Amino acid sequence: MDRFKSDRGILGKVPGELISRAMGALPKPDAGQPEAITAEVDVPDIGRVRVRCQLTSSRHHRGRNWFWHAVHAELLDGPDGEAEMGGG
Secondary structure, three states: OOOOOOOOEOHHHOOHHHHHHHHHOOOOOOOOOOOEEEEEEEEOOOEEEEEEEEEEEEEEOOEEEEEEEEEEEEEEEOOOOOEOOOOO
């Protein structure tokens, strides 16, 4: 997955608080986790959204800190419960 890919879907429309809530349901980030994982969250006025997260790490002195980074979001169901048509 290209970290600098410009297509982030509707990620910019999802409030940070809800992205954080979705990511809170993910397993603890560390070297043994898959590189990418998804979580779902209900967003008011938008509907059910799937957030794709990438496992990322940063070095700090001799240690390494692991964290999930939201990279893409897509609509699963609209606010009226209608599934998204088409897409990709």
